[in-house]
Amino acid sequence: MFDLLGMGLRIILNPSTFLLITAGTILGVVFGAMPGVSASMAVALALPFAYAMDPVIAIAFLVSVYCASITGGGITAILFKIPGTPSSAPTTFDGYPMAQRGEAGKALGFSLIASAVGGLVAAFAMALVSPQLASIALEFGPSELFAVSFLGISVLSCLDSDNIVKTLISGLIGLLLACVGMDPMLGISRFTWGSSTLLSGIEMIPIMIGLFAVTEVLKQTAKSKKIEVSDKEKNESTKMKTVLPSVKEIWETKGTMTRSSILGTVIGILPGAGATIASFLSYAIEKKVSKHPEKLGTGIADGIVASEAANNAATGGSMVPLLSLGIPGGNAAAIMMTALVIKGVQIGPLLIKTQPQYLASVFGSMLITNIVMVIVAMAVAKVFAKILAIPYTILGPVIVMLATIGAYALKNNTGDVILMAAAGIIGYMFVKLGYNSAALVLGLVLGQMSESNFRRAYTLANGDLVKVFTRPITAVLMIACVLMLVYPLIKYILRKKSW
Amino acid sequence: MDIIFSIALIIFNIYCFFLVGIESPAPTLTELGAAFWPRIVISLMVILLIANLINQLKIRKEKTVHEKIDIISFFKSKLFIGMVLVSIMALSTPYIGFLTSCFGFLVTYAILLGERNIFKVILNSLIITFILYIIFQGLLDIRLERGIGIFRNLALFLEGILLNIKRGL
Numbered sequence: 001m002f003d004l005l006g007m008g009l010r011i012i013l014n015p016s017t018f019l020l021i022t023a024g025t026i027l028g029v030v031f032g033a034m035p036g037v038s039a040s041m042a043v044a045l046a047l048p049f050a051y052a053m054d055p056v057i058a059i060a061f062l063v064s065v066y067c068a069s070i071t072g073g074g075i076t077a078i079l080f081k082i083p084g085t086p087s088s089a090p091t092t093f094d095g096y097p098m099a100q101r102g103e104a105g106k107a108l109g110f111s112l113i114a115s116a117v118g119g120l121v122a123a124f125a126m127a128l129v130s131p132q133l134a135s136i137a138l139e140f141g142p143s144e145l146f147a148v149s150f151l152g153i154s155v156l157s158c159l160d161s162d163n164i165v166k167t168l169i170s171g172l173i174g175l176l177l178a179c180v181g182m183d184p185m186l187g188i189s190r191f192t193w194g195s196s197t198l199l200s201g202i203e204m205i206p207i208m209i210g211l212f213a214v215t216e217v218l219k220q221t222a223k224s225k226k227i228e229v230s231d232k233e234k235n236e237s238t239k240m241k242t243v244l245p246s247v248k249e250i251w252e253t254k255g256t257m258t259r260s261s262i263l264g265t266v267i268g269i270l271p272g273a274g275a276t277i278a279s280f281l282s283y284a285i286e287k288k289v290s291k292h293p294e295k296l297g298t299g300i301a302d303g304i305v306a307s308e309a310a311n312n313a314a315t316g317g318s319m320v321p322l323l324s325l326g327i328p329g330g331n332a333a334a335i336m337m338t339a340l341v342i343k344g345v346q347i348g349p350l351l352i353k354t355q356p357q358y359l360a361s362v363f364g365s366m367l368i369t370n371i372v373m374v375i376v377a378m379a380v381a382k383v384f385a386k387i388l389a390i391p392y393t394i395l396g397p398v399i400v401m402l403a404t405i406g407a408y409a410l411k412n413n414t415g416d417v418i419l420m421a422a423a424g425i426i427g428y429m430f431v432k433l434g435y436n437s438a439a440l441v442l443g444l445v446l447g448q449m450s451e452s453n454f455r456r457a458y459t460l461a462n463g464d465l466v467k468v469f470t471r472p473i474t475a476v477l478m479i480a481c482v483l484m485l486v487y488p489l490i491k492y493i494l495r496k497k498s499w
Numbered sequence: 500m501d502i503i504f505s506i507a508l509i510i511f512n513i514y515c516f517f518l519v520g521i522e523s524p525a526p527t528l529t530e531l532g533a534a535f536w537p538r539i540v541i542s543l544m545v546i547l548l549i550a551n552l553i554n555q556l557k558i559r560k561e562k563t564v565h566e567k568i569d570i571i572s573f574f575k576s577k578l579f580i581g582m583v584l585v586s587i588m589a590l591s592t593p594y595i596g597f598l599t600s601c602f603g604f605l606v607t608y609a610i611l612l613g614e615r616n617i618f619k620v621i622l623n624s625l626i627i628t629f630i631l632y633i634i635f636q637g638l639l640d641i642r643l644e645r646g647i648g649i650f651r652n653l654a655l656f657l658e659g660i661l662l663n664i665k666r667g668l
Contacts, residue, residue: 045639168543169547172540175540183523190519221581391614392612394609396608400585425585455535455536462528
């Protein structure tokens with residue numbers, strides 16, 4: 001590890017490389033904070049700059065853009081309830097209420113520190129156990145990946161413990177929406193009603209932007225008499241200097257920060273799982289272990305820390321299968337892999353042994369990025385926070401237009417804009433009727449992963465379901481799922497008995 | 500409302516249950532078939548929706564005063580107009596392009612939210628439309644929708660200007 005650290009620092013502390021990484025961090029935070037630009041799009045936009053660089057520096061630069069964009073996504077999630085990246089969706093649960101209370105600076109402070117800690121933990125974990133973890137990740141076949149995704153689904157029961165039935169229905173709606181389009185195994189169309197737009201499936205990003213951003217604007221429209229009052233509150237929130245979290249307040253979240261960073265790293269390492277699953281899972285676990293679970297979702301620091309530490313740690317984790325096995329953990333990692341392949345780098349199991357400078361470069365870049373990022377993101381957040389002072393008569397429509405660009409830019413498809421608008425209206429109904437939008441998003445994220453892996457595992461086991469569920473890792477994970485699903489029910493029965 | 504929503508969703512789910520069966524071939528010994536997973540999801544959802552329905556009916560029975568759904572005032576509300584504006588913007592963008600739909604939406608929604616100074620609204624909307632256009636179309640190369648006919652010509656004209664500026668730089 002120390003060899004890697006030394007090599008990584010030698011590469012990164014070269015003045016020109018350091019400047020490039022700082023530039024990448026700035027680019028990443030700004031791109032991530034733009035609602036129309038996802039983390040993978042940020043990396044894709046930065047790709048042309050990397051073509052001219054040496055491959056070792058190029059990967060460090062792209063990693064800095066990737067890590068910083070995930071952090072940038074948290075800025076808009078807190079200030080406008082628009083998750084810049086899907087993994088920032090759980091950040092809105094506590095971040096936005098805090099911003100509404102006039103504690104935007106504090107919420108952003110917690111988000112940035114948690115992101116930095118998550119990123120640093122993942123960087124050290126990557127350097128320390130990358131080869132070993134990569135070989136464990138290789139053990140994950142379809143049945144284990146199904147178990148991981150099912151663990152994500154069982155998280156649904158924790159998202160809103162007061163309304164489990166409606167939360168589960170919301171999650172199942174998400175799972176059903178994920179079935180729209182081509183069947184993952186046979187390529188047969190399902191629920192398309194002959195529409196070519198639906199054939200490619202329902203995209204997560206337009207749905208998510210609609211459910212969070214458009215719904216929020218509609219909510220404000222419905223109570224437009226109160227907008228003037230909230231404008232005043234928002235003006236308060238722009239006073240960033242006075243409301244930054246203190247060291248003591250940050251120290252109080254140490255447990256959440258540690259748990260979420262470790263969980264995020266582990267989830268990030270698993271091929272196929274990513275920052276989105278990591279942040280949702282971490283938030284749900286926080287609800288389970290928290291001493292005051294009822295406060296989560298009302299605007300407390302633990303909620304922000306759980307989500308942000310996990311999603312940043314997952315970005316580091318996703319580098320492990322990329323560099324050690326040549327398996328990209330997500331879209332952004334796939335783009336980075338393409339850049340390296342273009343440069344003639346042969347990514348695969350031998351890369352760590354034959355060309356350790358790549359792992360060292362990523363490690364060094366993550367260390368530097370996560371430190372520089374706090375300063376850069378705070379400056380960017382201050383600029384963005386100023387936007388909150390704009391009257392809602394201007395800000396509300398602008399949020400909808402940014403959401404529209406975000407939905408459209410994904411595939412340059414106006415069908416996604418219609419999907420976003422529909423999701424926004426349905427999202428408002430969801431809020432009114434007490435259903436859970438986050439559960440729907442989670443169902444949509446996990447739907448295809450669960451189905452395809454389950455069916456693949458079933459085929460590999462020659463149709464023997466016992467074989468699918470008795471593989472050691474699968475069995476342990478499935479027991480954890482059952483416990484997670486049954487726990488709220490037992491709690492409910494015990495509560496009733498005590499009456 | 501919740502009861503109506505649950506019943507509508509149950510009916511839709513039953514329809515989907517049979518639809519997916521017609522669309523996909525029969526399962527084999529080693530392949531579960533395309534209908535298996537959606538049918539599991541639908542079955543679970545119907546069970547939960549029935550549970551929710553029973554729950555809601557119980558609550559309704561316990562309540563002495565029942566909520567009345569005032570449909571007329573809903574259609575007159577700002578919320579409904581807001582939903583219509585968002586829908587119109589989404590549906591019209593392929594035809595009138597980003598520039599026009601963005602400007603139109605910013606103006607109408609600002610008025611809906613209570614802005615009375617029309618000159619200010621138009622000026623702000625115009626400035627914001629161009630800022631968004633320059634950032635996303637010009638700087639980030641995200642090809643925003645051009646629309647058709649005259650709107651397409653306008654978009655192409657502006658794209659030409661941006662391209663010339665970029666070349667000049």
